[in-house]
Amino acid sequence: EDQVTQSPEALRLQEGESSSLNCSYTVSGLRGLFWYRQDPGKGPEFLFTLYSAGEEKEKERLKATLTKKESFLHITAPKPEDSATYLCAVTPLDDQFYFGTGTSLTVIP
Amino acid sequence: GAVVSQHPSRVICKSGTSVKIECRSLDFQATTMFWYRQFPKQSLMLMATSNEGSKATYEQGVEKDKFLINHASLTLSTLTVTSAHPEDSSFYICSARDSMWGRFYGYTFGSGTRLTVV
Numbered sequence A: 001e002d003q004v005t006q007s008p009e010a011l012r013l014q015e016g017e018s019s020s021l022n023c024s025y026t027v028s029g030l031r032g033l034f035w036y037r038q039d040p041g042k043g044p045e046f047l048f049t050l051y052s053a054g055e056e057k058e059k060e061r062l063k064a065t066l067t068k069k070e071s072f073l074h075i076t077a078p079k080p081e082d083s084a085t086y087l088c089a090v091t092p093l094d095d096q097f098y099f100g101t102g103t104s105l106t107v108i109p
Numbered sequence B: 001g002a003v004v005s006q007h008p009s010r011v012i013c014k015s016g017t018s019v020k021i022e023c024r025s026l027d028f029q030a031t032t033m034f035w036y037r038q039f040p041k042q043s044l045m046l047m048a049t050s051n052e053g054s055k056a057t058y059e060q061g062v063e064k065d066k067f068l069i070n071h072a073s074l075t076l077s078t079l080t081v082t083s084a085h086p087e088d089s090s091f092y093i094c095s096a097r098d099s100m101w102g103r104f105y106g107y108t109f110g111s112g113t114r115l116t117v118v
Helices: none
Strands: A003-007 A010-014 A019-026 A030-038 A045-050 A056-059 A062-066 A070-075 A084-092 A103-108 B004-007 B010-013 B019-025 B032-038 B044-051 B067-073 B076-081 B090-100 B103-109 B113-117
Touching: A003 A084, A010 A019, A019 A030, A019 A084, A030 A062, A030 A070, A030 B103, A045 A056, A045 A062, A045 B103, A070 A084, B004 B090, B010 B019, B019 B032, B019 B090, B019 B113, B032 B067, B032 B076, B044 B067, B076 B090
Parallel strands: A010 A103, B010 B113
Antiparallel strands: A003 A019, A019 A070, A030 A045, A030 A084, A056 A062, A062 A070, A084 A103, B004 B019, B019 B076, B032 B044, B032 B090, B067 B076, B090 B103, B090 B113
């Protein structure tokens, strides 16, 4: 059964304290893995797409990496404005789309 | 990048009335669109998959007669909540699959619609 699991559910960081969010997946073939950011009352905002193991992508303080079983979203020296829920989603080869439950990140000044 | 426009962003309606939510792909053709519902502090729950020119596919437990989906063109899908009741109050989000010439680019989301039924 295809599954996506994110951890931790919630994370509180001090401003400048780097950390990583995890997305573990079990799918029968991966077409793409996606990271989104969602602010309260807003739709998910696209961050990254990763297609194959070993791939990495960066955007400002965020860096996403992918292995055959999981993806990490590394946050370097976070700022309060990075506070949001980060969602991971995967598309297997059958073109379905599975969301994880998200990680709620709070960055304290 | 791909943009999906969703309207309205907020709507308040009386119990028993119907509400229509629109989802448009602005700079790409979306043969497939998705409708989600999200409860507070929870992840998105897929309600239905909307394919242009054909009937929507609903997830188990979603009432197709209550949540009418129409995908009449390659850039527009609508969700109509019929005979709305307070328990239908929620945050509804659409997304579109961005693909062209057999290449898959990803999924883009609308900004969401906050529905409150009073």
